[in-house]
Amino acid sequence: MNAHTEEHLDLCAGHVLGNLYEGESKKWVEHVTIGCAQCESALERFSEAALLVAHAAPLSPPPAALRAKVLSDALLASATESAGERIHEPSRPLITRTGIGITGWICVYLIATVAGLVIYYNMQLGKMKADQLALQQQLTRISAQMVEAARWEPAIAGASSRMLTLRPVRPGESGRATVFLDTASRRSVVTTAGMPQAGQLVAWAIGDGGPVPLGFLTSDRSGNALLRAESPAGGTAILGFMISRERSGSLPLAPGEVVLQGRVE
Amino acid sequence: MSPQERDLVTLLRMYAGDSRALGEMYDRYATLLHSVAAASLKNAHPDDIAEVVRDTWRQAWTRTTIYDPSFGSVALWLVLLARDRAVERSREMPAQNEAERLVIGTLRRQDRPLAATPEDIVASDRARNVLARLTPLERQAVAAALFEKLSAERIAARLEVLESSARQWVREALSHVSDQIPEEAPV
DSSP states (O other): OOOOOHHHHHHHHHHHHTOOOHHHHHHHHHHHTTOOHHHHHHHHHHHHHHHHHHHTSOOOOOBTTHHHHHHHHHHHHHHHSOHHHHHHSOOOOSSOOOSSHHHHHHHHHHHHHHHHHHHHHHHHHHHHHHHHHHHHHHHHHHHHHHHHHHHHHHHHHSTTEEEEEEEESSTTOOOEEEEEEETTTOOEEEEEESOOSSSEEEEEEEETTEEEEEEEEOOOTTSOEEEEEOOOTTOOOEEEEEEEEESSSSOOSSOOEEEEEEEOO | OOHHHHHHHHHHHHHTTOHHHHHHHHHHHHHHHHHHHHHHSTTOOHHHHHHHHHHHHHHHHHOGGGOOGGGSOHHHHHHHHHHHHHHHHHHHSOOOOHHHHHHHHHHSOOOOBOOOOHHHHHHHHHHHHHHHTSOHHHHHHHHHHHHSOOOHHHHHHHHTSOHHHHHHHHHHHHHHHHHHGGGSOOO
């Protein structure tokens, strides 16, 4: 069935010249693999003949520079691959990129940018939290002041409130004071203005049993001060108020130099 | 040592990475491969032909293991590598009319070609003398098969004959050439 025929010689010629179709090549291989002396002989003769035909091409010597280029190509290939690798592996680029490349640098840039933004926003968040805490503290303080002001409101503007003015004991002395007294609760609010800075000022309530200290008056640079005083001890009726200048830093039992005084009408 | 034995030794040295062996092989077959490439790339610019030959040697250097001695000599293997690359290149090249070809040709710098060696000239003359003894159809058929890589079917279409006739002419051309080789010195 696969006996040698003249067609196989045609296939031998086509095989030597490398222009057989896939089907023809398969057919030829199937024939020669069983061993065909005629075809083996034809292959040898035809390959020699094909080489001779190639020599019949019009002579066209290569340019002088081509040899150096060819050898340069080989040296470049050898610089990157060993001879064994050359044979078994497809050619590879001579220059291999190392490092992280442009994509890597873009990633690094993006990561750094994101990290910077995270740090910045964390700092801003911390600052906002501190501001919020300060505001909360201020709000608490204001609320407490409002509660305290509301608590003392009856003493200043209530139905049982009385206002009296304290005047200097000695003529020519500067400063004045106003006292609001809630006769029901016996609580009072003492305010001063233009008081001299010398000494420590103490407010007193004058009852049947004598003066009772209400507390220190701490003036600002203009000599203004405010004191909210609870009901004085003793439970006696309050007849008047006075302000004394004291030398010691502790609340005295008896007034020192009285500078202002007034009577409840 | 026959030319084939000498080429096999050189090819083995190339296989081992000896670039001097490549230089020796180049000196042996550079003109033959360049001539084959020029014949396959009809009307191509010299730079294109030189590039095809350069690719051929690059392939020979990096793919020495694809050579199988049972299918022909090392020289024929190199010739067919150059022919295949030239045919591929001719298919890649855009079609140019004559005016374009001349204009582009004047813009390109051309390396000065080497003069052919006496051995090349002798081999070429001998081959032409042998082919001159073939019939014109045999000569056209085998030239188309070798330099253009045309199949029997396409040769038949070109020559307006039966495919079997084209196949026969190619085979007979090689057979007739082969018959004359023993009378000549080794190529």
